[in-house]
Amino acid sequence: MTRLTRFLSAPALAISVVSSTAVAQERSAATSEVFSRYASRVIKVQVVETSSGAKASFGSGFFVTADGHIVTNYHVISSLVNTPERYRAELIEPGGATLAVTVVAFDAINDLAVLSSGLRGRPYFDIGPTPVAQGTRLFSLGHPKDLGLSIVEGTYNGLLLHTLYPRIHLTASLNPGMSGGPTIDDAGHVIGVNVSTQGNQVSFLVPVDRATDLLRSALAANARREAPSLAQVARQLRDHQDVFLRTMFDSSTKTMEFGPFRVVTQPAPFFRCWGDATHDEDLPYERSRHRCATDDDIYLDEDQTTGTMTIDHELISTKTLNTSRFFALYTSVFSSDNSPSGLEEFVTSWKCVTRNVRADSLPMRAVLCLRRYRKLGELYDGFLKVAVLGSRDVGLVSTLTMTGVTIDNVKRLSERYLRLVAWR
């Protein structure tokens, strides 16, 4: 899934605009009307390095108050939050003039931010709840690939069913650079904020009610005025994970049969699960895999996200390999690296403890690794990997990965997970 922020290393592709059938002629008239009516409310947002003036990232944003507040995505201005002393944010008017803007509030979990430009009297979108039906024609505005303000037609296809953070599915060709721009109906009501795309006209929006909530708390009379920092991101992460981790892996967790074992699957609706198996006649062993992962993640930097959880089960069995050779295979599966990547800038190295553990009479080799975030307070990534012992010709390697969690959650979830691995 590509976020729609144009980073200067992204390759260039063509933008898609409206189609050209006869029916579309009629529709394109409406599109051009929509564009002319609302284009002035959309501006380009960019983050610039203060010392060199080099562009770090850019996206789009739109005015939401008479005082010149702007809504955009968190990931458009994340560099500023990561290293405030190195960057500044500015908006770029259609005419090309730049104006400094400040970050007033952000919601890293839902990927939104509110900026203040101080520009009064500009036309703005009055955001609020708007009913919308499946199949409604919508219009996305933004700056795809730095090619100027553009309008893209799309179709509303409802809220995604199984995500942790709500997302609207929009069938449209959104492109990098349109992040933070509005997607509106033909009456100018904002339905969502452009956030990401999977290509092939599959794009996603943050529902407007999230933006409304953020704006309301940003404007509240007693709102905390603190400079944007990673400490806030940490706080948001911690508050948010308490909600969905409380019941994770409890006794009601779904399990499935996997070879001679019983393993966890689909721990919550917002996980996506899939599996595969090797059927190579030439190999003297069989191998199957079952994985579940959360799709949503929280953006910290171009190569560093957090707030994810994955489960990975790998089953191997043999009828022909002798015990020693089977265990050579088992060892290589257990030792292979399926941990999440990480940047030195954001996390420490992994620190691991290894033990042979007996959980509910099942003996396993268990490894638990931790690494700490350097700038997110007391948040860690946890990596638990177990191999079931005691059989000569069948083995299970099961991995649980959790990112951006407190140490208590690492312990609690690891304990529950260990007890969920079982023979059938």
Place this chain on the structure above:
Amino acid sequence: MALILEVRDGRGIPAWHRLETLPLTLGRALSNDIIVDDPYTDAHHARIQLDESGEIAIEDAGSVNGLRSDGARANGKIIVRPGVEVRMGRTILRFRDVNEVVPPALVESPPASLYSRRLETTFGRGAIVVLMLAAVALVTWLGNTERSSSSSVLAAVLAAAGVSFVWAAIWAVAARGADRRFHLAGHMTMISLAILVVLGYSVLNEWLTFFFPDSTVVSVAYVGVVLVVLAALIAGHLSVVNALTRKRRWRAGFITSGTLLVLILAPGMLQDDEFSDVPPFEGRLKPVPASLVPTSTVDEFLGAIGEAKEEADREKLGSDSN
């Protein structure tokens, strides 16, 4: 009192000459009574003769480097008595009493142990090399998981044979003994024995790390064993060519292997501070019946996470202060 002259060349090899028929001439020329093969001596360097008082004396015959006694160049003649030492170029001339008492003969003892007896025979040596190659083949086969492992086993055996041969050949050439023989078979035996022991201990070490994970004792023991085996290997090579006494051989072995290990391990340990996003853990698994695995409880395991947390916190705080 009869004297005998001991002539010791630059390499320390002695030769003896009786002083019965005087005068005697010494020098490099082949017409001398005592011929000395030393580039720092003249063709006619010195002469031993009875002087006016009837004493035996040695005198320089007009040479470039002269004769040195007690470190200084001698002017005139030197009276020769038992114990007198004179330097002629790089050659040492020592005059000794023919009735000097020599230490008694040593008793010849049978070869010290089974080890040296067996190793001395061709059969024993061949057996060790074959055993080593068989062990390499077995270990490779047991670690291989393809349907047909023969190619990797063959490759491993050839590699082991090749590496040992090259190692033994280097020793054979570099340490050619005083008997001017290469002793290649002996060197091959030594390296094969070392490989066998290291291979055997590596297998044992796998089981130890399986039963005792995260144990510093086990890791240190492994380093210790490699250190000792390497030292023994070097001592063994030196014994094949009979160089140095046993104590000196082992000392050379330990110094060399200690230095090598430090050179190899030090960069690795310094790099421990380098960042990596790959989790470092011992993934070795062993087929042990469930009841025989010594295990911790889940609580003990989770309690141990405190150590990992402390290490991570320390690294984070370390970078905070940078």
